[in-house]
Amino acid sequence: MGSRRHRTVALVLAALSGLLTLTGTAVAQSENRELIDGLEYQLLYVALPLTLFVLMILVYAAVKFHDNDTPQPTTEDPALEITWTAATAIILLFVGLSGYSVLVNPYVSPSQANDVDTNGSQQGIESFDELPETDDEAVHVRGYQWEWQATYPEANVTTENEIVIPADEDVTFWLTADDVIHSLFVPDLGVKQDAFPGDYTRARTIVSEPGRYDAVCAEFCGAGHSRMNAEVVVVERATYDQWLAENEGTVAEAPTPD
Template identity: 50%
Template sequence: MNKTRLGRYALLVVGLMLAATEPVLAQSVNADLIYELNAKLLYVAIPITLLVQVILVYTVWRFKDNDDPQPTRENRRLEITWTVATAIILLFVGIAAYTVLGNPVIALTPDSAEGAQPQAQQELEPSVTHPNRSGAIAPDSREAVEVEIDAFQWGWEFIYPEAGVNSSTELVIPANKPVYLHITSRDVIHAVHVPALGLKQDAIPGQYNTIKTIATEPGTYQLYCAEFCGSGHSKMLANMTVMPQDEYQAWLNQQQSGSSPNASANGSANSSAIAPVAANPA
């Protein structure tokens, strides 16, 4: 096989592998950022991997019958070239990762929240049922939806403090709207994980961990505990349903009126209205 044909096959393989790494349709801005970062890293890793493998195969084939190998001679130009190329690649990976990890919807911190809208942030307080617990981060807008996720052995309670609503089997949020999830635990460490939406955060007793998301695709997604928490760990399952804004408001009104819930696609939700929970003044 001549070098021209080998080069064509190599380019074909690279093209097919890059096409296979195209990110799938993301259901949230969180997942979109994660998939995009993974794709960028693969675009760099795949050509490097193929180049190394081609050099390895060529070297084995080229010198397989060499019974008198000679020491490698110094080549400063080659050494400088691969050192500079490695530095450029690492710089690209570092910047790409930092850009994603510094985004508030991936790593929400008090500093990042305050940096978005300092004045608005000072006027808002997180809406939670345990204001004495630390860690809850206030939203950067009054339009954001806040939900408290209270984990326990072995189940969940999804609380909407401002609406006076809770649910034990289904977390419902509106699509295309900022949602802040204040996560805590009653007993041991748990972890909220919704793979399809790119959400994962520990639930720690006595404190809150807040994550932000904007879901873009209405639908029902699997939510489960990702931290082993005892013999009933595998039973900690729930649905996370993303609804258009009008349907979400209708669901909230339905829970407040105490009527039978039917938000879940399979009708398994078991939500009920509760007395409004006093939240910190906004």
């Protein structure tokens, strides 16, 4: 009996220690990623003690009553019922408010940005030239089977499967698709936005660390979907300006991050 209890406790502790390893944090490279990671860890820190509490009750019940062949039926306990109902409501309220505070952030939901009146989508607009102006650095991104094309209206520079942006500045990606629905997803930056044929959608970010960040299409778009990869290349502002000036009106390769 004692060894069985010890094994059960050991398994529970091992499971919890595995969960705790998930709480190791890496430095977020963008405002989007920082917001999303912060929400995930906030919810995790609440979920862990609740998980421990439930597991302890399960272990206690399994050990104490496993030989009880004539269990007694439960009786009504209004105080207990009110307590667990209120506790559940508080937990759900916390989860809802935590998620909402991230959802309304202008980097996660561009409709909350103060510099442009948009709901994140611009139906009825027929070209990038008709999009509203913002204070952000704008990049026009076009998805098609199975490539990404980025255009920089400031200098009419185009890149293929590379999206160049300046570091430490607000950036707006305006996205559309030529054929089917695509979705630009940059996991390390916490950026994900669908691109629709005949429509223009918006994603925003600000990236603190120059470098290359993998991007993929997150919407199944045909036989070549798995090959629809790209890189977001983040460089210092001076490098970005020089690159635009040197490649104006051309199809160029991305500069090397500083």
